[in-house]
Amino acid sequence: MKAFTYQRATSPAEAAAAVAGHHGARFIAGGTNLLDLMKLQIETPGHLVDINHLGLDRIEPTAGGGLRIGALVRNTDLAADHRVRRDYAVLSRALLAGASAQLRNKATTAGNLLQRTRCHYFYDTTKPCNKRVPGSGCAALGGSNRNLAVLGTSDQCIATHPSDMAVAMRALDAIVETTAPDGTARAIPIVDFHVLPGATPQVETVLQPGELITGVALPPPLGGTHVYRKVRDRASYAFAVVSVAAVVAPGTLRVAFGGLAPKPWRVEAAETRAGADAIADAAFAGARTTRQNAFKLPLSKRLLASVLADARG
Amino acid sequence: MKFESPAGRNPIDQGRVVGVAQPRIDGPLKVSGLAPYSHEYHAEAPGVAYGVMLGAGIGKGRITAIDTSAAEAAPGVLLVLTYKNAPRQFDIGHAPPGSPAPKKGEKPGRHNAPQLQGPAIKHFDQSVALVVAESFEQARAAAQLVHVSYAAAPGKFDLAAEKQHGTVPEDAPDSVVGDFDAAFAAAPTTVDVTYTTPDQAHSMMEPQASMARWDGDTLTLWTSHQIVHWAVDGVAGTLGIPTDKVRVISAYVGGGFGSKLMIYGDPILAALAARQLGRPVKVALTRPQIYNHTSHRPATIQRLRLGADSNGKLLAIGHDVWCGNQPGGEPEKAADQTKLLYAGANRLLRTRQTLLDLPLGASMRAPGEAVGLLALECAMDELAEKLGIDPIELRIRNDTRYDPEKGPERPFSTRQLVECLRTGAERFGWSRRDPVPGKVRDGRWLIGYGVAAAIRNNLTVASGARVRLGGDGVLTIQTQMTDIGTGSYTILAQIGAEMLGLPIDKVRVELGDSSFPQAAGSGGSWGANSSGAGLFYACRNLRDAIAAKAGYNSTDVQFADGRISANGHSRSLAEIAGHDGIAAEGKVEFGDLTKQYAQAAFGAHFAEVAVDSITCEVRVRRMLSVCAAGRIINPQTARSQCLGGMAMGIGAALMEDQIVDTRFGYFVNHDLAEYHVPVHADIPDMEVIFLDELDDKSSPIKAKGVGELGICGVGAAVANAVHNATGARIRDYPLTLDRIMAKITVPAVA
């Protein structure tokens, strides 16, 4: 871990300006991802701006009848919030399927959206990885990639985005709200928030340097049946092999997949097809698999069929 | 004292304290954080400096350049050691000066582990530098500034690709009885199946860590080790100093599972740096380093050929094992249990070991049996299915009363395999099992039952102890024996209390210090029985000394309630001990009873699993383990040992897998997020039953090992249950959901 300086910000604007003003500075929220990466020398910020004291830890109704989740709301608190449990159960379930109780107590909404991939080679500075060191190559392509992506990948990178929470937020069409260093606010639909690797796998979101996530807004409740099913290699405390977030109401369906792509994977056009197989086929068009991870497609199909059958009773 | 004839009745048989469930006496220290682990001593090492080890970034090759200038200039840095400036050390082959000749078959200096001795890289994360600084943070930051350039060389990292080059290991010769080929060819029912088991990591909680302090030419080393005198030998041998100049303290060890039977970079680098700097130095390995710098359980490929008559009697048993290791590394003796588990006139067991350039493979909980049974006990299930015989019945029909290789001249000292199977079947509700896979469902879950036999060879090792009765009536026990989380403190207190007629709170146990009498240490499940036997003799000598001092004839005295009594007279032990106390030592050495009698602990494992018919995720719902392992000294700690073994067996069956990247030559999933061991949610309702047993050929305390028996066979029971649930027979461990999905024969139910 590289030595760093530390600053506790007192307002969103100060935080954003501080990160923009220091080359290589980072916000630190729960620290559950960033600190690990710093210890392993994968992230080497020279300056940390602590955003835990900005008052961004509340969940409030929005004027439009939705819910605004502060960027610093802990995953535990978000999952337990009665409004979330009642109106956005898919989000609560997704959160509870992630990590462990201790981690969720620290992990924040914004940090969760921005967590980095779990690709083995990203985690090992002795190996080539285009995401960690652009242009160095991708060790995963010919190596251990059983849990990597089959959709939205490029020849440069096949990493997944490992969040559970983000998959549910994608199904809910959440909106990420930010403040830029110059004080301007943006609202970014979650579909546009994470970007595919293409030729620049080191770029994972549309955030600009110093841009601070202040919260995530959920549109008004959709009703219907909310399901989050996560397939994993052990019963708890494991990242998704694949997962499905679904909101099923008479005549409508929303379904987003986790574990398949560098971002939560949702193809709206597929949702109107009849039957799980047709939906999956449309959603998975253009998939590129490896020998080790090809099973993820049939597995997701089976999972989707089961989720829809359960939800429609 | 040499134990060479079966034990008669002795004070342990009273069963007043021994054999009674007793919570761990070190428990309060552990849960309050007062039990110091090796990295947690502070007062003993004022002015300690911190060393951070840097590991090699390639799997094989050599260092072409190493630049330490930036690290040396970094804040707080005191010393940077690399092969260019590290003192010369001694490799395996060089015993510590002045030490006695090694035992037959043992290499001199076999525990040596020299570090930084040249540019050659033999495996990933081999140490290439140590950076020592005033603070841990400074050392860690500076370690990243050491720039090492390598020339990678092609290495052998793929066991399957290398296996044809395997040779017969010195200590695993072929075992040939009868005519296997003819019997197998003639057998009416056969199975010929190949199983693979992956490399596995011990995953103990406490990382390897050491603190070194020199006082003149004497080194004190606080290190996390399972067998203190091996650590002394290894460190003294590596540094080329006499063993009496090294004191090792491993009072508390946060788990080992075999990984702390050896020494690695931490004690040697700490000792070298502390000597050079003239101040104490601490070095702890990081979790990622543990996977590639230290040892692991090596992968195996196992071919099982079983031939049976129509009644299920085994006519031919063939077990071929392929494994690989670094030069000088030991074979994984996965055919060992097959020597003893079942009868059968024609037998052929072969092990072939090939050279691999992966990190060193070595012992992990039940080396040999743990992976051997994963294959053998599934092959038996396959045979049972082919024969249409119940798997338990098949095992019972092939029971043997004697060592099947040596014949009736070598009977088992005790063997209750059949009783374990029958008791377990009854208690588990085996009769509810449908032999046809996929028949039992619970909603979308497919339910299966599985069974496997367990055997673990009973090993015994010389062990000594020192005991002292003080004027306060407290018995103090000192021995090099370690407690690696197993309960040694507690069971030794029980044995001492039983022998002297004291309540357990009048016994103080001090362990893991090389200034105490040499002991068996914790390995191979020999610890409790061997160190308990050594303590038994020490206590017997103390009883004699007390009786003599009290003026009693020692043959008919009683020790009870803190008093000694004979012929109607009685005196308090505290009073006899007086101001000076009374001390004694004792030691057990084992004669040839293990040659005369086959000695092993037996068990039967039962598992009920649920497999999600859609996702093929496996959840174990219920497990039962029935064990027969000699006297159970403490049913509570023994049960915990078995529960831990069962949890680890679930891991072996379903998830544990050190993934080898054969291009770069290393284990890629080197942290606890990616190397999966079971978590609480994976561990179901578990029960353990111990059958009554005393083994008077095993030791004067008539006990045997349980720690490793707990894992033996567990994974096979789970795999057999998965087959029963799904129809999928997966022969490559672990049974991950994608492997099950590829083979499941039962349709999904939504």
Ligand SMILES: Cc1cc2nc3c(=O)[nH]c(=O)nc-3n(C[C@H](O)[C@H](O)[C@H](O)COP(=O)(O)OP(=O)(O)OC[C@H]3O[C@@H](n4cnc5c(N)ncnc54)[C@H](O)[C@@H]3O)c2cc1C
């Ligand atoms: C062992 C383990 C298992 C896990 N398992 C799961 C799992 O199963 N499912 C799952 O979804 N997750 C899992 N996680 C990941 C966990 O959810 C994330 O670590 C956590 O959500 C990150 O949140 P944080 O607040 O700690 O982020 P931090 O570590 O503080 O920050 C992460 C990143 O986000 C940036 N950042 C934080 N807040 C802001 C902000 N407001 N604006 C701009 N940038 C910001 C930081 O600069 C940093 O780059 C696991 C983690 C671990 C360690």
Ligand code: SF4
């Ligand atoms: S998949 Fe992406 S993260 Fe993994 S090694 Fe390749 S470039 Fe790096």
